[in-house]
Amino acid sequence: MSLKSNISYGEFSAQKLDIYLPPGEPPFPVAMFIHGGGWVNGDKVEQLDVNRRDRLLWSGVAVVSINYRYMGAAKQAGVFPPVLLPLNDSKRALQFIRAHAREWGLDPERVALFGGSAGAFTALWLGLSDDMAQPNADDPILRQSTRVCAIGAYAAQTTLDPIQMRQWVGPELTYGAHAFGLNSFDRFFQRRDEFVQWYPQISPAAIIDAGDPPVYLSYDQGLNPESPDKSYYTHSPRFGIGFLGVSQEVGATCFLDYPGHPAPPGEGDLIDFLIHNLNR
Numbered sequence: 001m002s003l004k005s006n007i008s009y010g011e012f013s014a015q016k017l018d019i020y021l022p023p024g025e026p027p028f029p030v031a032m033f034i035h036g037g038g039w040v041n042g043d044k045v046e047q048l049d050v051n052r053r054d055r056l057l058w059s060g061v062a063v064v065s066i067n068y069r070y071m072g073a074a075k076q077a078g079v080f081p082p083v084l085l086p087l088n089d090s091k092r093a094l095q096f097i098r099a100h101a102r103e104w105g106l107d108p109e110r111v112a113l114f115g116g117s118a119g120a121f122t123a124l125w126l127g128l129s130d131d132m133a134q135p136n137a138d139d140p141i142l143r144q145s146t147r148v149c150a151i152g153a154y155a156a157q158t159t160l161d162p163i164q165m166r167q168w169v170g171p172e173l174t175y176g177a178h179a180f181g182l183n184s185f186d187r188f189f190q191r192r193d194e195f196v197q198w199y200p201q202i203s204p205a206a207i208i209d210a211g212d213p214p215v216y217l218s219y220d221q222g223l224n225p226e227s228p229d230k231s232y233y234t235h236s237p238r239f240g241i242g243f244l245g246v247s248q249e250v251g252a253t254c255f256l257d258y259p260g261h262p263a264p265p266g267e268g269d270l271i272d273f274l275i276h277n278l279n280r
Contacts, residue, residue, distance in 0.1 A: 001023070001054075003018060003019070004021070004104070005018045007019065009092060009093050010089070012069055012073075014067050014068060014089070015067070015068065015089060015092070015093070016044070016067045017064055017067070017097070018064065018066075019062065019063075019106075020053060020062060021062050021105065022056075022059075022061065024060055026105025026106070027101070027102070027106055027107040028061060028106055028107060029060070029061050029062065029107050029110035029111070029112070029278035029279065030061070030062045030063075030064055030097060030106050030107065031056050031061050031111075031114055031278065032063075032064045032093070032094060032097060032112070033063060033065040033114055033119070034068075034090050034113065034114075034115035034120075034123050035047035035048070035065070035066075035067075035115065035116065035119045036116040036118045037070075037117070037119075038117070038118050038175075039082075039083055039086045039118045039122075039178075040071055040072065041070065042118075044066055045065065047116065048063070048065045055271045056274065056275065061279075062104075062106055066093040068089035068090055069086060069089050070085075071085060071178065071179070074181075080181070081179055081181065081195065081198055081202075082180070082181050083202065084202075086118075087122055087126070090123075090126055091126055092141060094111070094113070094144075095141045095144035095146060097111070099144050110278050111149065112149055112151065112213075112274050112278050113126060113148050113150075113152070114151070114153065115152075115156075116153075116154040116155055117155050117156070117157070117235060120154050120155060120156030121156055121204065123151050124153055124158065124204035124215065125202060125203075125207070126146060127146075127151040127212070128207050128212050128215075129146065130207075131147050132146045133145045133146060147213070149277050150213050150214050150215075150274055150277035151213055152215075152216045152270040152273060153215065153217050153270075154218050154219075154270065155218075155219055155220065156217055156235075157175065157234070157235075157239055158203075158205050158217070158243035159205040159206070159239070160179055160180075160203050161192070161205075161206070162177075162185065162188050162189045162192050163189070163192060164242070166189065167242075168238050168241070168242035169233055169238045169239060170233065170236075170238070172228070173234070173236075174230065174233070179202075180198075204243065205242065205246045208247055208250060209252060210252055213277075214253035214254070214255070214273075214277060215243075215255070216254075216255045216257070217244070218270045219237035219239075219257070220235075220258075221237065221258070222258060222259035222260045222261075223260065237261070240256045240258060243256075244256045255273065257270070
């Protein structure tokens with residue numbers, strides 16, 4: 001394995017990425033990792049699981065792990081809702097990787113996304129959105145495609161519509177209001193209509209369709225833990241169940257894995273899924 005660390009993909013100090021290259025002959029397919037932390041903290045090194053990284057590398061897949069700006073910088077940047085700042089930073093990182101793929105020995109046609117928690121949400125948003133390339137942009141980075149061949153998501157929130165979130169997960173859920181600059185989920189729920197224009201643009205459950213890349217959702221906890229805490233509802237497999245139902249309705253490919261509900265036989269786990277789709 002070789003490492004290229006802290007490569008700048010933008011003008012801001014947080015816009016950095018690391019590239020882990022496997023042994024062998026390039027070009028290598030790429031799995032881009034987006035860390036979690038509620039879009040308010042986290043790190044590209046600390047949250048990249050070494051075992052998952054090494055399994056990808058041993059299979060000939062390069063791993064790119066990114067940092068991005070947090071929502072706290074959104075007001076200064078004039079971005080609303082604030083969640084769009086980390087989302088769009090992740091988009092630029094993907095486009096930057098594609099623009100420089102050849103010089104790093106990467107295959108720009110074989111790129112997948114994966115992440116955990118808020119990073120998993122970002123991976124879903126980025127991979128399921130219609131291609132956000134701007135062919136006529138002055139910035140050559142922005143001309144690059146954002147389409148990918150697969151998306152892996154650990155403990156993902158799959159919607160930011162507060163009604164849908166409560167319907168899927170339950171009244172115990174308190175996560176998500178901060179994505180719109182609020183500090184109370186009850187206020188978020190009450191003011192839901194003020195943000196209705198954003199749900200079809202941001203929520204993975206609202207943008208998935210039959211032409212999208214396959215998705216693998218994985219959750220560590222089952223449906224009925226003995227002593228659920230606040231974090232359980234934030235990462236509940238019920239997010240996955242609701243998303244799977246929407247995927248089936250629109251004819252998209254989605255696999256769901258949580259205790260008591262394993263992925264279909266032959267699919268393996270999330271890393272197996274990424275390797276399979278990157279090496280097709």
